[in-house]
Amino acid sequence: MPKKQLYPVNPDRTEPWNDLPDLPIDPALYRDVEIYEQLGQAKEALALLAGRSIAIPNPAMLINSITLQEAKVSSAIENVFTTDDELYKAVSDSKSDGEAPGPTKEVLRYREALWEGYHYLKEHGRFDRDYFIKLYRIIQESGDGIRPPFARTFIPMGGTGPNAGKPAYTPPRGKGIVEAKLDNLIEFLNSEESQPDDVLLKMCIAHYQFEVIHPFRDGNGRAGRIMNLHIITRNHRLELPILYLSRYILEHKQDYYEYLSGVSQRGDWKSWILYMLRAVEWTSQLTLRKVNDIIVSKEEILQVLREQTDVRRPEDLAEAIFTQPYIKVNHLTDRGLYAENTARNYLNELAELQILEKKVIRGKHYYINPALVEILSY
Ligand SMILES: Nc1ncnc2c1ncn2[C@@H]1O[C@H](COP(=O)(O)OP(=O)(O)O)[C@@H](O)[C@H]1O
Ligand SMILES: [Mg+2]
Structure with a gap:
């Protein structure tokens, strides 16, 4: 007897995938020893970071600078590049400064969206359409919202090969379809009891789903990565959105695209989930190191200030x-x-x-x- 197909694959990447399955997915797709081992490691690393950041007397000290790196690197994934010097200068001059180059402003908008979304969720307690539209509008500095049915949005293949620029994937489209898919994702995000039982697994699944829905004309990669951090903070795995998650993604960008496609084309959830959980583990450790180094360095300077x-x-x-x-x-x-x-x-x-x-x-x-x-x- 042929094995039952747990996840229907996208039949044609040049056609809108209107049959994209709703969430939740079948738990059998992630009930796997390797996934749960990696989940354990990711949770542990994240918990260490959470513990350390709670113990900081003035977390404002960190959130400014660490979220700035997240903003820079998540934008770099989308080929929006700025130098540290330009960026630090622009931050220092505050956003009223009109001199900063375009990409630098774009990075600052990412950070603004990260904070605005964070406060929005603190206030409203739940994800909703307005939350996503808010992120999009800040990132893209735009006044519109969910892409209209006539927008022929697709994700192009990268590189310089013969297929470069052709569709790697075409998201659903049609009257009300994107809205319905997004509402389903929102319900999944807000639900307390739906599978999976762990919030990091939920984040992995939600990030894929958000990217395949691709609700906006542009800025979906960045909005989806901001959402990841907010899933973590809303569930109190971290109190502040200081995880430097995009760093791993930038360094393993090919895999990121590969594994996203792998789910749509082969139903390969395992590779995708393992990838995202490794990203959480690795970046939790990296962020923790930075937090510790900032604290130690500040203490050293404080000592000099006191003594000299x-x-x-x-x-x-x-x-x-x-x-x-x-x-x-x-x-x-x-x-x-x-x-x-x-x-x-x-x-x-x-x-x-x-x-x-x-x-x-x-x-x-x-x-x-x-x-x-x-x-x-x-
Ligand atoms: N094959 C794929 N399937 C689903 N999502 C993908 C695929 N390839 C890339 N993506 C997502 O699409 C994002 C790019 O979409 P885009 O709207 O241009 O976002 P941004 O403007 O932030 O770059 C990538 O960062 C990635 O998250
Ligand atoms: Mg883009």
Whole structure:
């Protein structure tokens, strides 16, 4: 007797896949020893990161800089590239600054979407269509929403081979179809009892599903990766969206596309789920290392401030110079830490102690924290 097909495969990647199955999928598709072993490892690594980040007195110090890296790398997956220098400068100048190059602004919009979505879910408690539309509009700086039935959206093959640019996959389309598929995904995300029982497995399945629904004309990769982090925070596996998950995906980009296609073309859920769980494990460890290094580095500087200077409120100053890599006087005055003259004097003093590096770019004075730049760069 032929084996029962657990997952129907997409018959034609050039035609809209309107028969894309709804969630949940059959648990037999992930009931597998290797998957559960890898799930255990991913959960453990994530729990260590969660524990460490709860113990930080001022997590705001981390969330600024670490989410910035996530934004940069998730955008790079979509070939939106910016340099650290441009990015740090733009962050330092705040978003009102119109000078930043297009890709840099795009990266900052990703980070904004990450935060806006996070707050939206805190407020509403549940995923809904508006949540996704919000992400999309911020990422794409656009006023529209779910793609209309006439939009002939498809995912092109990459590379430079003879098939480059031809459809690798064509998402569902037609009146109300995308909305119905998205609503089904939303129900899956909000449901407490539906299979699978673990939220990381849920995230793996939901990310695939979101990408194959491809509800927007563009920005789906980024919106889907932001959603991943929000699935984790909404379920309190992490309190803040600081996991640097896209880093693994960027470094294993070919596999990412391969395994997404593998589900649609062969029903190969196992490879996809294992891939995403490895991403969680690896990036949890990487993020933990960064968090620890930031804390240690800040403590070292605090010690120097206490022993070698007379600055007032040394703890606050040490924390302030780790909230972003390029510090300016107004960052200290805006927080009401010090008066302007005092702030400038302190930053100059830190530069003399070689804790910060003073740099003038287009007439603006920046005080670069090289220790933080180094931690963010690996
Ligand atoms: N074969 C595939 N099946 C489903 N999703 C895919 C496939 N290949 C790529 N993707 C997803 O599509 C995303 C790109 O879609 P796009 O809307 O252009 O997003 P962005 O603008 O953020 O790049 C990729 O990042 C990936 O998540
Ligand atoms: Mg794109």
